[in-house]
Amino acid sequence: MTVRKLRSKRDATLDSPIKSRRVATDVAKERRLRQIELKRGAIMDAALDVFSRYGVHGTSLDQVAIQADVSKTNLLYYFPSKEALYVNVLRQLLEVWLKPLQSFSVEQDPIEAIAEYIRVKLTLSRDHPAESRLFCLEIVQGAPLLLTELQQPLHDIVQNKVAVIRAWVQEGKLASVDPYHLIFSLWAVTQHYADFRAQVEAVSGKTLDDPEFFAETLQNLQDLILNGIRPRS
Amino acid sequence: MTVRKLRSKRDATLDSPIKSRRVATDVAKERRLRQIELKRGAIMDAALDVFSRYGVHGTSLDQVAIQADVSKTNLLYYFPSKEALYVNVLRQLLEVWLKPLQSFSVEQDPIEAIAEYIRVKLTLSRDHPAESRLFCLEIVQGAPLLLTELQQPLHDIVQNKVAVIRAWVQEGKLASVDPYHLIFSLWAVTQHYADFRAQVEAVSGKTLDDPEFFAETLQNLQDLILNGIRPRS
DNA sequence: TTTTATTTTTACCAAATGGTCTATATCGGA
DNA sequence: TCCGATATAGACCATTTGGTAAAAATAAAA
Numbered sequence: 001m002t003v004r005k006l007r008s009k010r011d012a013t014l015d016s017p018i019k020s021r022r023v024a025t026d027v028a029k030e031r032r033l034r035q036i037e038l039k040r041g042a043i044m045d046a047a048l049d050v051f052s053r054y055g056v057h058g059t060s061l062d063q064v065a066i067q068a069d070v071s072k073t074n075l076l077y078y079f080p081s082k083e084a085l086y087v088n089v090l091r092q093l094l095e096v097w098l099k100p101l102q103s104f105s106v107e108q109d110p111i112e113a114i115a116e117y118i119r120v121k122l123t124l125s126r127d128h129p130a131e132s133r134l135f136c137l138e139i140v141q142g143a144p145l146l147l148t149e150l151q152q153p154l155h156d157i158v159q160n161k162v163a164v165i166r167a168w169v170q171e172g173k174l175a176s177v178d179p180y181h182l183i184f185s186l187w188a189v190t191q192h193y194a195d196f197r198a199q200v201e202a203v204s205g206k207t208l209d210d211p212e213f214f215a216e217t218l219q220n221l222q223d224l225i226l227n228g229i230r231p232r233s
Numbered sequence: 234m235t236v237r238k239l240r241s242k243r244d245a246t247l248d249s250p251i252k253s254r255r256v257a258t259d260v261a262k263e264r265r266l267r268q269i270e271l272k273r274g275a276i277m278d279a280a281l282d283v284f285s286r287y288g289v290h291g292t293s294l295d296q297v298a299i300q301a302d303v304s305k306t307n308l309l310y311y312f313p314s315k316e317a318l319y320v321n322v323l324r325q326l327l328e329v330w331l332k333p334l335q336s337f338s339v340e341q342d343p344i345e346a347i348a349e350y351i352r353v354k355l356t357l358s359r360d361h362p363a364e365s366r367l368f369c370l371e372i373v374q375g376a377p378l379l380l381t382e383l384q385q386p387l388h389d390i391v392q393n394k395v396a397v398i399r400a401w402v403q404e405g406k407l408a409s410v411d412p413y414h415l416i417f418s419l420w421a422v423t424q425h426y427a428d429f430r431a432q433v434e435a436v437s438g439k440t441l442d443d444p445e446f447f448a449e450t451l452q453n454l455q456d457l458i459l460n461g462i463r464p465r466s
Numbered sequence: 467t468t469t470t471a472t473t474t475t476t477a478c479c480a481a482a483t484g485g486t487c488t489a490t491a492t493c494g495g496a
Numbered sequence: 497t498c499c500g501a502t503a504t505a506g507a508c509c510a511t512t513t514g515g516t517a518a519a520a521a522t523a524a525a526a
Binding site for chain 1: 288387425462
């Protein structure tokens with residue numbers, strides 16, 4: 001109810017800006033909206049962090065609230081329910097997540113393009129581990145919420161890149177790899193360092209936060225994959 | 234308490250078999266023990282399944298009980314607590330999980346050995362997806378329970394295999410890859426098909442259950458990795 | 467058959483938790 | 497300074513859920 005109120009208010013200001021007699025009013029309203037977005041953002045950041053660590057079900061709203069430095073009731077003023085909060089977090093995460101794939105196109109040199117893709121994805125694994133983990137958790141559990149709205153755009157963009165890779169293969173610029181499996185492998189090896197960080201650390205004693213280890217990992221993954229797909233006489 | 238009772242009883246029968254005047258008694262006792270293990274096994278199977286789907290926190294004991302076709306209280310008769318059940322499931326899982334790595338040794342041909350390892354791991358991903366998912370969930374969340382007892386054996390066995398791979402490299406049988414990253418990559422690409430099954434299916438429309446897709450996946454992964462590490466002049 | 471040990475069920479409890487309702491504080495505008 | 501709207505907090509509630517106590521049922525032993 002409270003949220004319904006909030007929603008309708010915000011929608012109202014967004015959809016039909018009141019023809020204000022004074023500019024001052026509008027400015028203030030906008031500032032307030034920014035404030036709201038700021039606070040919502042802070043809550044979502046906190047939520048992303050704890051959700052990705054303990055899972056959605058393993059996290060209480062109180063935990064999120066504390067982490068975001070607000071009261072639970074106040075949190076529920078900004079998000080109608082735990083699920084709504086979670087969905088918002090997931091949706092925001094998706095944007096970060098699908099962006100890197102956009103990049104490569106037929107004109108590029110495949111070796112360079114893929115090397116760069118590995119670099120970008122590995123950087124993402126280092127700098128956005130929470131996003132990586134939460135995405136992983138959601139997908140592992142069948143992505144009940146994500147899949148419906150992920151399926152279409154993901155399918156489309158992958159389809160697109162599959163065509164690009166296929167073209168590269170046909171032009172003899174790559175060994176004959178199945179584009180799907182190449183993409184899956186790229187995802188797998190790069191995200192592994194974020195998602196399985198605990199294991200990586202247990203085994204090797206290092207994480208991507210160590211610059212040397214990061215560089216070494218990048219080098220190895222690029223070598224492995226690129227040698228794996230370089231056209232062979 | 235109830236469990237303590239159960240425990241002590243079982244321990245007693247295991248540690249100091251009562252010098253029975255009759256064989257019949259022992260036989261009966263053994264049969265009962267088998268029954269207990271059977272029931273515990275059934276409960277653990279059910280638990281593995283639901284835990285891996287909804288996460289530990291997302292699963293209630295009632296769900297597990299229903300899946301195992303026992304009452305919740307009855308379940309708690311066989312396992313002292315939810316956590317105890319979970320730990321048992323994890324421990325059992327570990328055995329299945331660490332086995333494949335044991336296999337390769339210096340005498341083998343590295344290309345064959347690694348091809349076989351990929352095959353085994355991919356088969357595991359197909360036939361034991363629940364184990365793969367639960368392991369993934371646990372590790373992603375920092376493996377609070379697993380890590381303590383996983384760390385040592387995992388570290389040891391990996392250390393061992395690292396030495397093997399390093400020897401292969403030194404003998405010129407492999408390109409100069411870092412053994413750690415090779416192992417991580419092998420894990421990543423094979424487990425991906427189980428853990429990210431939802432995504433793989435959303436993108437490609439197929440799963441490892443499809444024999445054709447399985448074969449194709451295996452072929453591609455082997456090609457990719459093996460070409461990636463084959464010694465190049 | 468009687469007795470004893472073990473397994474299963476029934477009723478119940480206490481804590482945690484998502485969420486609501488109401489009161490209060492705060493802030494922008496007049 | 498006053499007022500209306502927005503934001504925050506506090507008390508509270510209903511449900512879920514892990515777990516217990518005790519009784520009932522079943523199986524084993526004597």
